[in-house]
Amino acid sequence: MQNRIAGKKIIITGASSGIGERIAWQIAENGGIPIMVARSINKLKNQQMQIKKVCQVDSYAYQADLLNQKELVNVINQIISDHTQIHGLINNAGAAVFDYVRNMLWSDVEQMFQLNVFALMQGTKCLLPHFMQHNEGHIINVASQAGKIATPKAAVYAATKHAVLGFTNSLRLETTEYNIRVTSVNLGPVNTNFFAGADPTGDYQKNIERYMLNPDKVAVKVVKALFTDKREINLPGWMELGSKLYHLFPRALERLLKKQFDKK
Template identity: 45%
Template structure:
């Protein structure tokens, strides 16, 4: 794991949703290594407790876990009240919880549509609303929303997932302007596919991983990029660069990109 990356977060209180594995877990370890106190949130408390034990064994920081389903609004409010009571302040919120299901629009189940929006978009917004008042009052803090390159360029078989991430980017871009008035930073993280458990749900058949496995980002490397910018005024993190270049080109010449990339886009 990388050496110390960011002294700004030493002694700060960081909340991470979706922290029971993958990118969230790696963020937890790296934030702890950089001296931050952690509040880890996810549905699976057993996995969280193992991460907390590892953090306490390796680093001299505070680390607390709460079971949380971000799609449950009242539960979100109660958990954040507990965090504020314990910590007094939240310095960084990382909205990492999310999932996707790859299917053509005609085959997408309505329950899956509702679930993806409830977690990826509504859950993210609900968590963010819990920290806006305190961060605004203290005129300090950082909200980091894990979006996706799918929020910039939609591809076949991910229509609903892409829609949720477009929603996240829209919300993040508006929030950034609002919070800039009170000195709070807002960052969107737009990674391509990451080598995590995400694909156990999104691609149970394994065809997408088989096609793009060599292009997957490593969660440790993505975590490093995020931790480096915590408590700094960074608008976006886009990974990998080549994929973001395609998304940027798509905004200027969508028809050409969709025509030339059609074969690749269908490799899910």
């Protein structure tokens, strides 16, 4: 894996915390060069110093609020201008608010779609000509098992991840002739600060704590897939099995798993 990643420059959005932070570290530990994008430049600068100290590799930090379309386009263009070649893009930034549709604030709906869907699509579109020019690239889109199995209080979040999966699968077909790989990452709950915004009460996290994925293990799987033909990363395995059964027997699974679905 190290030989495949060493020296490669890889953009990671949402890199200041959670899965994005762990992915950046995992890239650096394998000799790659993380290009980290997030709102908090102070966190990124600190991370940059720590990566240099521990891993003895360079990394780069760029500030951008991906809820702002202009900032997103500007930061991608700046990165392309600053670097001769970008080898990969990991669209990791995302957010959720768990609530019933009847109670959702429309501002939350718009923010989820902007961050989870539109920013992902726009950043990808900005980088595609660069990847095509070099006849090389890997785009990894962090989606969710929620894009395969919808549950109560996650209608909007699930809709955004359905969109990410549809976009990813179509993009893969469009880019094969340019040697651009495209991978989706479909995760169950991960033990990060994601739930601070998704479920401020903390009830959901308490209910599912024993099932939550370790972010370091997720990062290892994601980085291991870089510059391979891996189509999807699905974690945990039992949840992916459940999603396949759900597509075959939706009513039966909804009845059987009602208590699990209602844990939010």
